[in-house]
Amino acid sequence: MNDDADGSTATPREDGESGAGDPTETDAPSDVADVDFADLSLPQRLFVAAVQNPTRGVVIAVLFAFAFSFYVALWMAFPRVGALFSAVGVVVVLVLLGIYYLIGHVLD
Numbered sequence: 001m002n003d004d005a006d007g008s009t010a011t012p013r014e015d016g017e018s019g020a021g022d023p024t025e026t027d028a029p030s031d032v033a034d035v036d037f038a039d040l041s042l043p044q045r046l047f048v049a050a051v052q053n054p055t056r057g058v059v060i061a062v063l064f065a066f067a068f069s070f071y072v073a074l075w076m077a078f079p080r081v082g083a084l085f086s087a088v089g090v091v092v093v094l095v096l097l098g099i100y101y102l103i104g105h106v107l108d
Contacts, residue, residue, distance in 0.1 A: 040048065050057040075082035 037045065037048070069083070071085075074085070
């Protein structure tokens with residue numbers, strides 16, 4: 001058994017401090033401004049989310065492709081039902097865009 005096993009293996013630096021890093025050295029530089037997530041645009045938010053968790057982005061892309069393939073299959077098997085779903089989808093998107101537009105202009 002070695003008596004030095006419990007001791008620190010870091011060598012002291014020339015200035016007399018231990019080898020442990022100063023927490024202020026690892027902080028972000030002071031010239032970098034903090035950015036609020038709410039200030040980012042939608043593409044910027046998507047980029048930040050993809051950088052923070054790329055696996056989730058890949059899974060969402062695969063699920064979207066899977067759902068789109070079912071949508072195409074629906075159109076091929078039942079064209080009238082596919083057309084109806086597409087028309088309803090367009091109406092829903094237009095209503096949501098109208099609400100978004102009105103809320104944006106009412107609050108400004």
